[in-house]
Amino acid sequence: MSRFSPLEERDGKTVVRVPFTRGLTLTSGQTALALVGLVVLFGLPFLAGLVGLSWGRLFRGLLFGMAAVGLNLLLRHTELVSFGHAAFFGGGAYAVAVMAAHLEVSEGILLLLSAVIVGTLLAAVIGYFVAGYVDIYFALLTLAFNAVIFATVFRSAFFNYNDGLAVRVGGDNPTLFGLAWTDLGYDLVLYYTTIVLMIVMLVLMWRLINSPFGRALDAIGQDRTRARFIGIPVERYVWYSFTISGLYGAFAGGVYALQRLHVQPEPTLYVFVSGEILFMAILGGFTTLVGPLIGGVLLVYLLEATRFSFYYYHAPIGIILLAIVLFMPKGIMGSLPDFFAGLRRRVADPGRLGDDVRSIRSMVRQSLTRATTTVRILVFGVK
């Protein structure tokens, strides 16, 4: 293979080297999947409508998913569960809104920059205080900081209470790259700018988690004491990762504000939003890089769209999520390799399908037996 060719031989198989990643290689199947993903991502504004999906909703899903990618740096590597990441998403969103509403800044890129700066600073400050804690203490502290920020915004005239702030100066959409756009043009430019930045940020995240720093975070996640013994400055590294994690949330929140053009505390800063971001990471597969992104799209879509089909719309959402958690415990993306491996085995040996049917039948039979026993005990008591 040529030195400049992206293809190389590894263990007898041809793999594709992904540019700018210093070592990320994909099999042919993974490459095909990644290309499909890129085509879908770039074609989304035009493809979504064709299949009856809302592009705007998918866009918001990607943004929350991006916040979940940031959160996943902590969850997957340092094994810290943060219940407060809405603080950075909302912090970024409110930075945009405050700059537009109070300081009349109308350039979208400047607004986005302010979101990243404010959200990251917020993460740096909170991270400084929580970096030394683990487990439930870490979770509760992050939740407490989130709750304090929410309450401050909710009750402050400066932030216009729960009514929130508009991201329009003089009633107009912000400019992007110094130009005023039509509504559609604004949405498209914002979307494609975001997608390009998002891909860059994903590549950077990949490089980060595969760097010595990323390995150190893994070590911290496995055993803090041992990590300290081998010379890793644990608290400092957790602080850094918390700040970087917050940066991703702040970026996503900033774009969210530019996309929605009105920021309110409940959809951006409420502690339940932190829970949703965490759940997005788990749902999509927190052992993967892009899983949280998929989780974000799926959860946002379910939360926003099912109410148009079901009166008690929380019920079907709950059932779908339960099914994913029960049957795909590694999340959607995390379960894909197992799923494809299982599929390949069944294609090679269709007899396994018979075993599957027998397993399901046996599972149902056992469940029914248990249910019957429970009902009998409830009605007739234990005899």
Added chain:
Amino acid sequence: MTTERTDDSMAGGMDRRTILKAVGGSAIAVALAGCTELLEDEDDAIEDAEVPDEPIEAGLQTFLEGAPAVLGVQAQYGAETAVRRINDNDGIAGRQIDLDVIEEGEEALENYQQFVNDGKEVTFGPISSGNHEAMVPEINAQGVINVATDGTVTTLYEEDHPPDENTYSFRFQNHDVMEALAAAVEAVEVLGADEIDTYAGINPGYAFGFDEHDVFSAGIEQLTGAEEVYDGFPDLGTDDMSTHIEAVNSEEPDVLFSSCWGGDATLLLEQGHGAGMFDNIELMVGPVLYGSANDLSEGLVDGPIRSGSRNFYWDEPDTDRWSPAAALFEEVQDEYGVVPTAHFMSGYGAVTAWATAAEKAVRPLGRWPEQDELAEVLTGHGFHTPAGYHTMANDHQCYSNAHFGELGWSDDLDAAVIENVNVYAPEEVSPPQGEVSLEWIGGW
């Protein structure tokens, strides 16, 4: 300052032609005003108009779950009742309405976008003022009319979206200046300006509560020169009001103002009675206490408490003398088994405003109006409901009489009522078009 009651002989003496003319003379306008018996044998030229055959697709977003459902479900009942009446009377120019109702949640803007994508010709809601504020620019960008049921923050059409920047967004329910000022005027009516030296406020700690407190304070201070001795803002959905009640008991203000609603209102009354708060104040005025009419109990309505009921109280005018209100009350009891509150009228009136304007537009056009034509007709449009006469003003804010009365109990209904109702005309409790409320109050 109150509006005089209509004399029995006046209502009884109004002939059929006069009433038909008064309510707009069309089938739907008459039906929604609650006067369907007047429609018999009436020829209607609108039948010749060229209108599409398919039904009107409409959407309503309101709170269907959680604490705000106390208000939101009433709005749903109201909108459904108006739609049922329209469809029972052959629709608008022959077009029936299909109404989709969905949970408002925190995604009102996204819900509106989905409604538009789904091809809705008109949308109604939301309840929340913040949600409403987020929606207005999008409504004007999409160009599909929305008539908000509530979302009553004052500044929305006064400052943030003045008429020259707003074409398609309308609001039916009175804005919050009207009810907060009605509360101030009511306090003066009941106690007399000279008897009010101090006042206190316990209001929910979010935009609505802060807004109501500011307006009431401005109003009562202008009317009486009273001094504020306490202002408390419990969290929305709190489970304890005791610190605020103790503060009121300690200060013993002449008037206590509270815009608490739903569970907060019942909790305040419960804990207030338990702590003897009503022995330490001369009067409590609450613009939306009656929104909890179906959740209050007899013991809670005791004491010097006067409640507002926004632009509708079901028994004003008296249902014995005003058959449209009597018929509506009976229909709501039969259909839903509840006492209709002002939020019922929010839903009913929003649909009625749009439907009567649409029918009005079809008549001269001879066809179904475009969105911009309908918006033009809706601006300045006057129409009747069983609550009375309503005007959709040039700022897209609808104006109706505000109601206030003494909170009481009806054994017959086994529900709260308000008695000795005072009715305030819009010009008494809201600024003239183009003026900002707080500046206008400052000039009293």
